[in-house]
Amino acid sequence: MPDAGKLLAEQQRIRDNRAVQRVWLAIVLVAIFALVLVGGATRLTDSGLSITEWKPIHGVIPPLSEAEWQEELELYRQIPEYQLINKGMSLDEFKVIYWWEWAHRFLARGVGVLFGVPLLFFLATGRVEKRLRWPLFGLLVLGGLQGAVGWWMVASGLVDRVDVSQYRLATHLTLACLIFAAIVWVMRGLAPHSSDPVPSVGLKRGAGALAGLILVQIYLGGLVAGLDAGLASNTWPLMNGAFVPEGLLVIAPAWRNFFENELTVQFVHRLGGYLIFALAFWHMVASIQRGRGSTHCRRAVVLFGLVTIQALIGIVVIVTQVPVSWALLHQGWAVVVLGFAVAHWRGFHGAYPMETNISLRS
Template sequence: MTSAMIADENTLRQRIGRQEANRRAIRIWLGVVLATLFCLVLVGGATRLTDSGLSITEWKPIHGAIPPLTAAEWEEEFALYQRIPEYEQVNKGMTVEEFKKIFWWEWGHRLLARSIGLVFALPLLYFWISGRIERRLRLPLVGLLALGGFQGFIGWWMVSSGLAERVDVSQYRLATHLVTACLIFAGCTWIMRALAPHSDDPEPSHGARRFAAALAFLTLLQIYLGALVAGLDAGLAYNTWPLMDGALVPGDLFVQSPAWLNLFENAKTVQFVHRLGAYLLFAAAFVHMIQCLRQAPSTTHARRSVLLFVLVTIQAALGVTTLLLQVPLHAALAHQGGALVVLGFAVAHWRGFIGAYPPEVMIAERT
């Protein structure tokens, strides 16, 4: 090997080494984004559970970051709240001090939402300008940033549904808002896992990757169904398990017409379908685990399938506990947080079958 070839090889190794260091930095950044998203979703859940989501009746993306600072400003904010149906029909006679308790939940949720934009956008800009973002990552990361910006509009679209004729937000819009947040969470997890080291273990079976993908989609679907339950307060309607309204399959599931409307607007049907979704996800995770353990018990894929089943089992137990206790705040938030953990791990498990991105030598060195 000539000295020129050795020099070229050393240069290539240095570039790959720099790329690995860049990938570690990007993984740390995405980890911070995921942690912030996790907190944002939990605060959003608390806002919903404390009936605080309609306390701020205007959308001020910039000016709204500053809360009321004087007694006059609090009175002004409270006067705006007094105009909506929720105050008239639910909280009539509420004092300013009582209003502050629900205001701070919604304000905190919006502040976190603004913060996540900065936590994502500023490091992305820095990594991009400094040449640390690989070409294959540019479009996905910009797409996630755009989806995050659109999520702010979806949030206001959701809130606006409860300001005129309703005393709460539309369950359809609530589900859209939560699922969009979960898509951003899943996208960050996917990229973060793709940049991490992977094992060289063979795939347990030809269909294991597709099964893992199905588990991720089932988890997202179950989160959507859970959002419908929350939007209809269906978790407060039937608080027994395994029976529901005294039966394994309760009656009056399709009393509305057309029949499909019951899947979205009948509290009993929505809760029952959410239960069925939980049973399906539990069974699918169990079958996937057995499949992986039988075919390749010593691989990281099999160990991940066991952990995924454990997480799904814990999440199911949290769901039953939340139901039996009639949806107390802490149990409900644990259940919502558990859903994000299961989704994140399911997505990472699926991505683990594909393997890490191969090294990509930078087109141009930084000057």
């Protein structure tokens, strides 16, 4: 067996590369998580329109002199948000909202560097397995698209509006979370998996359905944030004294209510939360029945716990009238739940098989 040593060495090289790449992707995930939180704070503090120009390169450098600060403030004074809501804002007050938006854009650029530079190095040195080259390159492209979507969102609030479009904000948030989820998927595939058999195809599909529904729920949460719909009703479990409140379909045509009616958007978001809670509970019970003691079962229990915590946080956000701290916790925990749900789903598929050009001959 003359090639046994070479084969073992090649397999060890692949394991080492995978370990390094998991650390790299974990760092990127932490950066994206921070980016989502800062983006949420930017929205909640009404800071997102403070920078009225898109300067992908030059914009890294903030104003460094009094004259530059005055120039930025003057640009802000030209848009409806200043003229109709913040007229008379002082320079010191402007700096507060400017720094939130600047930090959000700086983090976004940082994520691009954290992902793109190591990826190019890994590709150039042959450290990326063939099956992952196009998926990772696709993620790089999605990151660039996310930057363009971010500006597309901001641009919607610079003319004829005092805030950004809820459609575009929800798209921006969902795309960020989709990128986050895809990275979790790849990172989990690079990690060792347990040898526990999959209890049933139904559980595998249920895990996928949960991950998909959580992403949809995040989109609905983006609509809630964009419309300030969390303030449409601040009681639970009833809304304005009823489980199905009046005024859900007052806009014509009817479909617009699901995107533009604050009460309807919050109602649908609540229903989405109930559906996810019920599905996570069913998935946990089915996992215990069919795969008790397996790693798949343990993950299902943890996932239900995470979903329950998120539901409780959401209730607190509603009844306390959307304080910034609780709203940010709700958004951040949603990303945690999504990440774990995707990792749980990925666990049913097993680790990526090792690719090696070395065969074992007798």
